[in-house]
Amino acid sequence: MPTPAPDDTIAAWASRFAPVEVVRMLLLLVTLAAAQAATADIAPVRNAATVRAALAELDRTHDATVAEIVELTQIPAPPFKEAARAAAYAAKFRAAGLRDVSIDAEGNVTGLRPGTDRAAKLVVLSAHLDTVFPEGTDVTVRREGTKLFAPGIGDDTRGLAVLLAYARAMDAAKVATRAPILFVGTVGEEGRGDLRGVRHLLTKGPYRGRVGAFFSMDGADPSRVTIGGVGSKRYRVTFKGPGGHSYGAFGIVNPAAAMAGAIAELYAVVPAKTPRTTYAASVVGGGTSVNAIPNSVFVDVDMRSEDGGELARLEQRFLAIVDRAVAAENVARSTRFGTVSAVREVIGDRPAGATPRTAPLVTTTAASVAAMGFTPDFNASSTDSNVAMNLGIPAVTIESGGQAGRAHAPDEWIDVAKPESVRGMSVGLLAVVAAAGLASR
Numbered sequence: 001m002p003t004p005a006p007d008d009t010i011a012a013w014a015s016r017f018a019p020v021e022v023v024r025m026l027l028l029l030v031t032l033a034a035a036q037a038a039t040a041d042i043a044p045v046r047n048a049a050t051v052r053a054a055l056a057e058l059d060r061t062h063d064a065t066v067a068e069i070v071e072l073t074q075i076p077a078p079p080f081k082e083a084a085r086a087a088a089y090a091a092k093f094r095a096a097g098l099r100d101v102s103i104d105a106e107g108n109v110t111g112l113r114p115g116t117d118r119a120a121k122l123v124v125l126s127a128h129l130d131t132v133f134p135e136g137t138d139v140t141v142r143r144e145g146t147k148l149f150a151p152g153i154g155d156d157t158r159g160l161a162v163l164l165a166y167a168r169a170m171d172a173a174k175v176a177t178r179a180p181i182l183f184v185g186t187v188g189e190e191g192r193g194d195l196r197g198v199r200h201l202l203t204k205g206p207y208r209g210r211v212g213a214f215f216s217m218d219g220a221d222p223s224r225v226t227i228g229g230v231g232s233k234r235y236r237v238t239f240k241g242p243g244g245h246s247y248g249a250f251g252i253v254n255p256a257a258a259m260a261g262a263i264a265e266l267y268a269v270v271p272a273k274t275p276r277t278t279y280a281a282s283v284v285g286g287g288t289s290v291n292a293i294p295n296s297v298f299v300d301v302d303m304r305s306e307d308g309g310e311l312a313r314l315e316q317r318f319l320a321i322v323d324r325a326v327a328a329e330n331v332a333r334s335t336r337f338g339t340v341s342a343v344r345e346v347i348g349d350r351p352a353g354a355t356p357r358t359a360p361l362v363t364t365t366a367a368s369v370a371a372m373g374f375t376p377d378f379n380a381s382s383t384d385s386n387v388a389m390n391l392g393i394p395a396v397t398i399e400s401g402g403q404a405g406r407a408h409a410p411d412e413w414i415d416v417a418k419p420e421s422v423r424g425m426s427v428g429l430l431a432v433v434a435a436a437g438l439a440s441r
Contacts, residue, residue: 042367045434053173054429058165059422066148066416068092068161070141073153078137082107082129082187089129089160089185096167098183106200109185110207113167113177116439120179121212123436125166125428126198126384127159127400128189128218132408146417154404154414159217160185162400166429177436182207189218189384192234194348198384202391213361213435214388214395215428218381220404220414222372222424225365226397228380229389230276231352232304233315236345237262237322238286242338243295253333253340256287256297262325263299266318275306276380277314300347306380308352319344350382353389361394361435368430372423401425 045051058065077085090109093101098111109129131152133139141150163183169175186197201207202214216226239255239262263281271277279301286297303318305311322342329340355362357378366376381397388395401424403415415421 041364042371042430042434045438046371046430048438050173050175051430051433051438054169054175054433055426057169057172058425058429059418061165061168062416062418062422065161065165065425068164069153069158069414069416070148072160073141073148073150073157074139076133076135076137076139077130077152078133078135079130079191079193080188081135085129086185086187092164093167093183096164097171098167104200104205106197106205107187108197108201108205110201110205111167111183113170113181113183115177115180115436117178120437122182122207122210123177123179123432124182124184124201124207124211124214124388125163125432126184126186126201126214126216127163128156128197128216128384129160129185129187130190130193131155131157132190133410137410147413147415149411149413151410151412154220154412155407156189156218158220158402158404158414159400162217162425162428165425166432169429170433175433176439177433178439179212179436181432181436182211186384192347195350195384195387198387202387202393211388211393214385214393215432215435216384216395216397217400217428218383218397219399219407220402220424221377221399222401222427223369223374223377224397224399225362225369225376225378226381226383226385227355227357227362227378228306229351229353229386229395230304230306230380230382231308231311231386232302232348232350232382233311234303234346234348235301235318236298236347237301238296238298238343238345239326239340240296240343241294241340243288244293244337246291246293249293249337251334252293252337253329253335254293255329255340256294257332258325258329258340258342259284259297259299261328262322265321265325266301269314269317269321271314272305272307272310275310277303277305277307277310279303279314279318302348304382306352306354311352350386351390353386353391353395354380355385355389355394355396359394361396364434365396365398365431368427368434371430372427374427396431398428398431399424401427 093111188196
């Protein structure tokens with residue numbers, strides 16, 4: 001495609017082409033201009049001699065980072081049992097030169113890289129220690145070329161290793177930042193952990209009130225910038241009744257029928273599309289025998305939304321559905337031995353939140369993505385950043401680089417091919433240094 005001469009007007013230059021070509025070329029020009037604008041703010045950081053040296057260190061030590069991914073993956077960290085991995089991670093924080101390394105009351109591992117401004121608020125960079133896999137899961141890493149396979153290797157063990165690579169690279173290159181950087185391995189990010197680690201870090205721990213910006217590293221795709229925190233409310237509803245013999249007591253109320261009615265009515269609800277709102281009846285159980293009317297059954301329900309108000313409305317609607325299902329069953333069948341009731345237990349409560357797209361943390365992170373040749377992909381998800389966003393702390397979730405697949409499955413994998421892996425890792429390093437602010441030693 002020819003470029004316009006300096007004295008050309010866009011209209012005169014575009015008139016040389018067919019209309020479709022004009023549209024395509026103008027879109028390309030707009031895209032290029034946007035990319036140039038996005039990289040402009042990050043240029044002083046990327047071009048700094050110490051930062052260039054740190055990026056080179058990520059490349060030089062890539063094999064060691066891969067070895068550390070394998071090592072950490074093979075330390076089991078099932079839900080609520082992250083202690084062994086936390087102890088190993090704390091030792092690595094100390095070896096990497098981080099200060100004030102500790103394991104807090106909730107089990108989070110923290111290590112501080114001091115800044116030059118003692119009054120500056122902390123920039124947090126976190127990844128989560130826990131996996132979704134139960135105790136006893138085989139976490140041996142299998143390698144096929146540049147692909148590594150093991151439960152939890154991408155979500156989020158690779159992120160843990162990348163944090164260590166950043167700390168070491170910054171020290172090796174003598175990168176100085178104005179704000180201190182707090183490196184964190186959190187517990188309880190997955191499932192019924194319900195973000196317990198980051199809640200403690202930001203609301204109860206010694207760093208409460210001291211955080212000015214928050215990064216969570218979770219996932220692999222370096223183009224993704226999560227700026228929306230998808231909130232969730234999760235319930236276990238246990239339906240109870242008198243129970244009895246399937247033949248001899250036939251005709252009495254059945255809690256399984258009430259549960260089925262509640263699930264059916266829930267699935268008749270059409271949730272909001274914008275903001276995106278969803279629900280799922282995900283786990284059911286109970287009963288004692290195929291020839292017994294159960295006296296207790298349960299269902300776990302997950303409700304999510306990008307908007308806290310919409311989530312609250314869905315929650316209230318669901319609770320009303322449960323009440324109607326119980327009432328309907330008590331009318332439909334005999335209650336001569338007792339009635340059906342429902343016990344509602346909250347098993348998950350993740351706050352919704354968002355960081356504005358125009359916030360400096362978002363624009364510098366997007367610039368870092370663009371600077372490494374990726375197109376920023378803004379999205380919403382449920383990560384440790386939810387808690388920070390909900391507290392009004394500027395927060396984004398970034399990803400560790402490379403490719404990955406089958407998260408939360410036994411055959412989970414990551415690709416550690418060096419060029420793409422290092423390029424993806426470089427995004428986060430640029431973003432964190434930019435957020436903390438370069439300083440001269």
